[in-house]
Amino acid sequence: MQTPAAIDSCTVRLVDPERVEAVNARMPSEQDVVDTADVFGLLGDPRRLKLLVALLDGELCVCDLAAVTGMSESATSHALRLLRAHRVVSVRRDGRMAYYRLDDAHVRMLVDLAVAHTEHTDAIHPERG
Amino acid sequence: MQTPAAIDSCTVRLVDPERVEAVNARMPSEQDVVDTADVFGLLGDPRRLKLLVALLDGELCVCDLAAVTGMSESATSHALRLLRAHRVVSVRRDGRMAYYRLDDAHVRMLVDLAVAHTEHTDAIHPERG
DNA sequence: TCGACGTATGAAGAGTTCTGCAGATGTGCA
DNA sequence: TGCACATCTGCAGAACTCTTCATACGTCGA
Numbered sequence: 001m002q003t004p005a006a007i008d009s010c011t012v013r014l015v016d017p018e019r020v021e022a023v024n025a026r027m028p029s030e031q032d033v034v035d036t037a038d039v040f041g042l043l044g045d046p047r048r049l050k051l052l053v054a055l056l057d058g059e060l061c062v063c064d065l066a067a068v069t070g071m072s073e074s075a076t077s078h079a080l081r082l083l084r085a086h087r088v089v090s091v092r093r094d095g096r097m098a099y100y101r102l103d104d105a106h107v108r109m110l111v112d113l114a115v116a117h118t119e120h121t122d123a124i125h126p127e128r129g
Numbered sequence: 130m131q132t133p134a135a136i137d138s139c140t141v142r143l144v145d146p147e148r149v150e151a152v153n154a155r156m157p158s159e160q161d162v163v164d165t166a167d168v169f170g171l172l173g174d175p176r177r178l179k180l181l182v183a184l185l186d187g188e189l190c191v192c193d194l195a196a197v198t199g200m201s202e203s204a205t206s207h208a209l210r211l212l213r214a215h216r217v218v219s220v221r222r223d224g225r226m227a228y229y230r231l232d233d234a235h236v237r238m239l240v241d242l243a244v245a246h247t248e249h250t251d252a253i254h255p256e257r258g
Numbered sequence: 259t260c261g262a263c264g265t266a267t268g269a270a271g272a273g274t275t276c277t278g279c280a281g282a283t284g285t286g287c288a
Numbered sequence: 289t290g291c292a293c294a295t296c297t298g299c300a301g302a303a304c305t306c307t308t309c310a311t312a313c314g315t316c317g318a
Contacts, residue, residue, distance in 0.1 A: 013264095015190045016225070023183045023197050030175075035183070036176040040243070044170030045276085046163045054152045061144050062295060066151050073133070073278055077296055096285045096294045097144070105215045106246050110239065114169070117235050118161045165296045174306080192263060206266055206305055225264045259318100266313070276295075283296070288289100 042086060043110060047071050048079050052088070052102060052111045059092065059101035159160045166180060171215060172239060176200055179206050181217070188221065188230040 014020050028036070054060060055125040060068070061074050077118050080100055083089040087114040090103035143149050157165070172178055179198040183189060189197070195205040209229055211219040219232035231237050 007293095012285095013192060015264095016195055016236060017192050019186075019189060020193050020196055023170045023186060023189070026181065026186070027182060027197070028247045032251070033179055034175045036243045036247055037173050037178045040169050040239075040309060041173030044166055044173040046166040047276090049169065050156065050162050053156060057148075057152060057155070059152075060148065060152070063142060064144050064177065065150050067149055068156070069141055072278070073295075074279080074297090077294095078277075081296075110169075110242070112164045113239070113242075115157060118157045118165055176306085201308075202265075203267090203309080206264095210266075222265095227265060247295080260315105261318090263312105263316080264314090266310085268309105269311105270304085271307090273304100273306080275305105277302085279299090281299105282307090283294105285291085285293080285295100 009013065039088075039107065039110075040086060043082060043083075043107070043114070044077075047075070048083065049111070049114075051076070051079055051083070052107065053115060055089065055100060055102040055110060056108065059099040061097050061099050065100065147162060167215065168217075168236065168239075171212060172236070172243070174208075176204070177212065178240070178243075180208055180212070181236065182204070184218065184229060184231040185237065185240060188228040190226050190228050194229065220237060234240075 002018065022059075027033075036108060043052070047069055051065055054065060054068045062076055062080065065080070066073045069076065071079070080089060080091075084100075087106050088102070088104045089100045092101070093097045102111075152223070156162075164255070173182070176198055180194055182247045183194055183197045191205055191209065192202060194200075194209070200216065209218060213220065213229075217233045217236050218229045219227045221230070231240075
């Protein structure tokens with residue numbers, strides 16, 4: 001199912017074919033791009049991002065997560081399900097409680113970086129608030 | 130406009146109020162979370178991500194970007210407009226050509242990291258293809 | 259000045275995503 | 289066993305996103 005790029009055969013004119021070819025050589029596979037975009041997409045929702053920031057410090061149960069993010073518990077559960085499906089978070093069940101934790105090192109790094117960048121940007125542009 | 134978290138006054142029961150409060154203290158402002166999620170959201174579309182990966186090495190014109198990503202030129206232009214609006218890319222105009230470049234250090238780092246992680250993951254899970 | 263070209267834009271339709279509601283599941287306690 | 293509780297899930301409506309089509313804009317060469 002790979003899109004064969006069709007560079008040579010289509011009517012698209014290229015301005016700098018060498019650069020295009022070089023870029024294509026460096027470009028990850030379609031599947032990898034889609035997978036990566038998926039991860040970024042998970043972080044692209046403010047609620048989910050807040051959820052993940054909350055989990056940076058350790059596990060929390062659903063109702064605490066709902067309280068932190070200001071979401072309903074249903075919405076929280078839905079969001080956590082998505083994150084779970086992508087193996088970004090994992091669950092530990094204790095009785096009727098469910099404790100979630102951040103379980104993806106790459107995502108943790110991305111969230112950490114984002115928070116750090118946020119603080120840094122705040123320091124640079126304090127007038128922005 | 131800060132959401133005052135309303136932790137104490139609402140009916141939501143908390144399992145670990147101390148942790149919740151600590152997490153809230155560390156949580157960036159609502160606006161920062163939304164801004165950060167916006168950036169991740171921009172990277173959350175495979176086409177846009179491809180566009181940005183293509184721009185890692187330097188500027189390219191719209192038609193070359195369209196060729197690299199396999200998008201129509203119209204779709205490419207729309208996507209670039211969005212990225213431009215968020216100051217992720219910038220344009221240099223030369224006659225009727227428009228050369229775009231990646232103009233946000235943070236986004237560049239995120240895309241770089243993602244590509245690196247992709248390659249690393251491929252090396253670990255070669256069976257995944 | 260005219261036409262071709264590269265790019266930009268607006269509108270519309272298809273597709274996707276998110277939330278709340280209602281109800282289900284499974285656990286703990288009396 | 290029966291009830292309360294914490295969480296999960298399917299569904300449906302609302303909201304958003306992305307692409308295409310058609311067209312507009314500015315530039316270049318004849």
